[in-house]
Amino acid sequence: MKIRDAALKLKIYQAGKPIEEVKRELGLEDIIKLASNENPLGCSPKVQEVIKDLCDKIYLYPDASNYELKKAIAQNLGVKIENVFCSTGSDSLIRAICSLFVGDGDETIMGEVSFQRYEDSTVLMGGKAVKIPMINNALDVKGMVNAINKRTRVLWFCTPNNPTGTIITKDELLSVLDLIPEDVIIVMDEAYYEYVTDENFPQTIPLLEKYKNMIILRTFSKAYGLAGLRCGYGVANEEIARYINTVVGPFDTNLVAQKAAVAALGDTEFLNKVIDENTKGREYLYREYERLGLEYIKSHANFIMVNTNRDDKVIFNELLKRGIIIRPGYLFGMEGWLRVSIGTMQQNERYIKELENILNK
Template sequence: MSKSSNPFLEITAPGIEHLRPYVPGKPVSELERELGISDSIKLASNENPLGCSDRVRQAIAAEWPQISRYPDGGGFGLRNALSKKHDLDPVCITLGNGSNDVLDIIARVFLAPGYESLFSQYAFAVYPISSQAAGATLRVSPAIDYGYDLEALLNMVGGKTRVVWIANPNNPTGTWVNDKTLENFIASVPANVIVVVDEAYIEYVDQPDYPDASRWLAKYPNLIVTRTFSKVYGLASLRIGYALSHPDVADLLNRVRQPFNANSLAMAAALAALGDDAFVNRSVEVNRAGLAQLTAGFEQLGLEYIPSVGNFVAVNLGRPADAIDQALLRAGCITRPIAAYGLPNHLRITVGRAEENARFLSALGKLVD
């Protein structure tokens, strides 16, 4: 059925009519079924190529007999562990069904028709989706060299602005903002505008002046920092993330949060994952080496890429990426075209294990030579 023929469009809430659903990366099983292959590699969704910690597997095995019970709606154990990790009172922590859930809760609390939601060109797709679903007006500041221009973003803050979204680093570009620039920005934003700093990829960043914005929470009550267990901790399927904020902000987020939005397997897994620094360190190391391997490969192929500090990198193929993506799929390599972000010539590659990166580079080399 075409969208224009959908009779229910007339009765939707404001903003829904022009909303386009988020298109996720293709699951391995679906691709393999379609192509009749069995050894594909997925470098499409910024997941951890090492899987997850063995401790997580054990924690899930211990927890699953309880799955007929509702989870602890307050997330006591996990919030306490996160409170120690971040040196913040547990009341500052709001759990989510993935950090996307937390982002959506923020939008529902602070955005509505007549209010403005601000973000940069190329910003993570969930900001416009959640903002538009809440009926807010979207305002987009132009990027510089694919990265955020916080001065331009600041100039757009006005009386109707309620939320500004900053992914640091940003997905799909892998660009980042340094501590001085980010803190100056937060300090300059009026106290009645919420600044969300989305740190989904923080663990991968290896830059001396990269900020952990959670350090500034006591100074800026309008700041919300979001984190996830989907990336370096390898728990993407379980859906668990969280927000760190001033208790007054957390109070509002909790009014909208569904009572059992964080499930018990996810919370047990997250708790176990927090206790395995060795796994995190290994994941970061594999990513560092893999990112270097991919970018060296791009250079050899004469392809430009956007320098990234995350677990992915966007490469410019100098021609529409869709056709190359299709050919890569036939070679069993699932990557991510990012035309929806206004980057039709770029392909986003998640950093994989060395052998996966090598196989991808070899397949790409055959297509762009």
């Protein structure tokens, strides 16, 4: 057996602990998962109806061209169908981007505390992810652009940034775009786009016209509540979109996901409810963290980083014993911090009550 050297460098991604695993390991029944930024309200009832009707259709391959889904996304965003591409979650699109643009010895640039999968996908292709230190827990956009050299192929602008929840503002983005060489791909990873309510957040779709090297990634996993179905999409100029379609598998977006995602896009009432609940939950958690005297990072997404000033592994385990799954900060190089997804109000209250008990012990 000869594994490629690049592949040997990879470790298995540590995802949020699944509910079933915690049930098995700790013998608990009543568990809440606030670890993977999933949607606590589930998905739209309209999506559920569509899925029920597909039980007798799953013997068929999905439409390899993703026509109906791409059409719905294109209409939703006001772009052409040729600008859109889809796959098994935006995670696999990150890998597709690296497989197109990154080769042996190439570099991609990301924030020091940002989404791990950028590094994994870069390394898999034989490249290196250069990590730029954060400024006040936000991406140092200027520092990232200054780090571009002849080997740079991709810039990962994660906004809102996972795990810190910060955004790149319109002014910040516009101040650097013209400095980025045309042969460096700018990835705007907007997985949490729908949750952002700040008016300084840039609308990037209109920028695609001028910046032919920009790719915008979004997903149905977060605000649309379809994480388990695995469906993400991207928008870019036609040439890039065509190339991406050559590297994603023809059937990577499954038949159920395609139909469910179209229905999800059609239910704006549900989406608005999700955003409202998330904004309320965010405000509630800010208030509670302030009451408990805990430092936190203002978030534009559906999760918040909070500094417990204690050993985050201990707090993680204590919360786990009480049936609450979160993500300890050491995983992101932020010892002492926790990344906690915003849940329903009931879940948020239960989490705060248990956190307070643990901190007072």
